Amino acid sequence: MVSQGAGRLPRSLGFDDGGRNNGGRTMETLEADVLVIGAGSAGMAAALTARHGGARILMIEKMATHGGTSRFAEGLFAAESALQIRKSIGITRDQAFRTHMDNTHWYANGRLVRAYVDKSADTIDWLQQLGVTFTEPAALFPDGPRTWHLMEGGGHALVDTLFEQVKAAGIEAYLGTPVTELVHDAEGDKYIAVGTRKKGEGVQVLAKAVIIAAGGFASNRKMMEEHTNVGAFADPVVDLDQQGELLELAWSLGAARSGEGVLMSIAAVPGESPVSQLWAAGAQPFLWVNLEGERFCDESVMYRFPYSGNALASQKDGVLFSVFDEDTKNFMIEQGICYGLGEFVPVGTKITDLPANIERGVAEGKAFIDDTTAGLAAKMGVDRKALEATIAQSNECFDRNADSLFAKDTRYLRPVRKPTFYAIKSTFHVFTTLGGIKIDHKTQVVDEGFGVIPGLYAVGNAAGGIYGESYEVITTGGSLGFAVNSGRIAGENAVEYLGL
Numbered sequence: 001m002v003s004q005g006a007g008r009l010p011r012s013l014g015f016d017d018g019g020r021n022n023g024g025r026t027m028e029t030l031e032a033d034v035l036v037i038g039a040g041s042a043g044m045a046a047a048l049t050a051r052h053g054g055a056r057i058l059m060i061e062k063m064a065t066h067g068g069t070s071r072f073a074e075g076l077f078a079a080e081s082a083l084q085i086r087k088s089i090g091i092t093r094d095q096a097f098r099t100h101m102d103n104t105h106w107y108a109n110g111r112l113v114r115a116y117v118d119k120s121a122d123t124i125d126w127l128q129q130l131g132v133t134f135t136e137p138a139a140l141f142p143d144g145p146r147t148w149h150l151m152e153g154g155g156h157a158l159v160d161t162l163f164e165q166v167k168a169a170g171i172e173a174y175l176g177t178p179v180t181e182l183v184h185d186a187e188g189d190k191y192i193a194v195g196t197r198k199k200g201e202g203v204q205v206l207a208k209a210v211i212i213a214a215g216g217f218a219s220n221r222k223m224m225e226e227h228t229n230v231g232a233f234a235d236p237v238v239d240l241d242q243q244g245e246l247l248e249l250a251w252s253l254g255a256a257r258s259g260e261g262v263l264m265s266i267a268a269v270p271g272e273s274p275v276s277q278l279w280a281a282g283a284q285p286f287l288w289v290n291l292e293g294e295r296f297c298d299e300s301v302m303y304r305f306p307y308s309g310n311a312l313a314s315q316k317d318g319v320l321f322s323v324f325d326e327d328t329k330n331f332m333i334e335q336g337i338c339y340g341l342g343e344f345v346p347v348g349t350k351i352t353d354l355p356a357n358i359e360r361g362v363a364e365g366k367a368f369i370d371d372t373t374a375g376l377a378a379k380m381g382v383d384r385k386a387l388e389a390t391i392a393q394s395n396e397c398f399d400r401n402a403d404s405l406f407a408k409d410t411r412y413l414r415p416v417r418k419p420t421f422y423a424i425k426s427t428f429h430v431f432t433t434l435g436g437i438k439i440d441h442k443t444q445v446v447d448e449g450f451g452v453i454p455g456l457y458a459v460g461n462a463a464g465g466i467y468g469e470s471y472e473v474i475t476t477g478g479s480l481g482f483a484v485n486s487g488r489i490a491g492e493n494a495v496e497y498l499g500l
């Protein structure tokens with residue numbers, strides 16, 4: 001008899017029976033030691049590690065192509081890497097660990113963080129051996145720790161290199177095959193997963209161990225509303241149909257929840273790509289107002305970008321306007337921007353296409369121009385008196401060279417005096433959600449009673465326990481870093497579990 005926890009397997013999960021018992025679907029039945037669900041960086045690192053340890057691996061990916069959100073990342077965290085040592089970059093593993101734990105207010109699982117930090121330098125070597133080329137460890141903000149190991153070709157090169165290695169290692173990867181069901185057959189001591197393709201076709205995989213590497217749920221409005229306080233207005237930075245199906249499936253298998261409300265967020269101009277000069281202009285740390293026409297934060301929080309999302313989360317509809325005048329527009333074009341969108345639009349870039357981008361933004365309802373601040377307020381839909389009072393106060397701060405409200409570094413105070421006046425609208429965006437399935441420091445999934453669910457692992461953005469209430473960005477590159485390192489840790493532990 002086949003069972004699912006206390007109950008029975010769903011009818012649709014019957015073993016291949018010619019379509020009689022599986023909802024008429026044509027199922028290809030496959031067996032593996034380890035099934036890896038998700039072909040992002042975490043999944044591919046897990047699959048390769050377990051394969052190198054001698055396990056037979058199957059990988060199933062929802063999208064038609066590999067890579068997930070990892071494809072968009074620029075670099076990953078490491079401390080005491082050979083690259084850092086060569087450049088005399090002095091952050092130690094202990095310092096990185098303490099920084100991470102202090103900035104997650106010790107909500108994070110210290111053993112898990114330690115395992116990830118300790119592995120991080122070796123992971124850079126491992127990736128280099130696989131063919132990934134790094135440029136240089138960088139900092140995210142002025143004087144920040146240089147833990148962000150940027151890759152030549154960015155995340156695209158990383159995931160393409162990993163996928164080449166997956167193929168070279170003989171791992172079968174089923175793309176375009178979302179996993180829709182996952183149960184445990186207690187009698188056979190196997191997991192059974194169903195990956196569904198269009199027209200009722202699919203694969204049914206029987207595996208001794210499963211590594212869930214299926215990312216988060218930033219595209220799922222319902223889950224965002226259920227698990228976060230920004231569900232009503234949060235939009236994904238890149239929409240890769242991140243639905244969180246595997247979190248629901250893991251929870252139904254008895255996995256405890258952990259960190260499912262944690263976000264890597266940012267204030268961003270809607271509908272713009274990370275190379276957009278409109279987004280870059282809207283992100284500058286000069287003067288931001290909310291829908292009430294008031295400042296609500298030190299705009300230079302943008303240097304630690306998730307803080308901009310955190311501050312925006314409590315503002316009406318998650319909306320801000322970046323307000324500037326003709327002089328500042330020309331400053332961005334002629335002198336270059338103060339805040340860069342990572343390596344996509346680097347610091348100092350002269351955003352010479354800004355006028356055309358603003359024109360487009362006006363047509364799309366996300367940029368506003370007027371000769372007077374009163375006219376600008378009307379176009380923004382903001383109370384005129386409030387906006388003018390805010391501008392007056394901000395100008396006064398500039399004149400006195402002191403931000404009396406939010407103590408912003410005075411380098412970023414700029415007057416708003418010379419017509420024409422501009423406003424660029426940003427809204428609350430999510431790069432990714434950062435949790436869901438509770439794991440221990442070996443990435444084993446645990447239940448509410450803190451018991452390990454044998455043979456089940458969760459890694460990368462699907463796993464919780466690595467953050468506090470928000471993304472920790474000081475030890476920069478943590479999200480991709482945790483994805484690759486947790487993938488490797490899971491791969492090693494799955495091999496040990498299988499006794500290979």
Ligand SMILES: Cc1cc2nc3c(=O)[nH]c(=O)nc-3n(C[C@H](O)[C@H](O)[C@H](O)COP(=O)(O)OP(=O)(O)OC[C@H]3O[C@@H](n4cnc5c(N)ncnc54)[C@H](O)[C@@H]3O)c2cc1C
Pocket residue numbers: 037038039040041042043060061062063066067068069070071072073074075076077177178179180213214215216237238240242243244245246274431432459460461462476477478479480481483
């Ligand atoms: C624009 C952008 C820039 C970023 N820059 C950085 C950076 O520089 N540094 C950093 O540390 N982090 C960065 N991040 C975050 C980082 O990329 C991710 O958090 C990290 O790569 C997550 O890796 P992952 O493998 O867990 O998830 P993903 O890479 O998202 O992979 C999950 C995979 O699982 C698949 N999947 C989902 N559901 C199913 C299903 N039902 N069945 C089968 N497969 C499924 C998905 O399609 C996806 O391919 C960035 C994110 C974005 C969006």
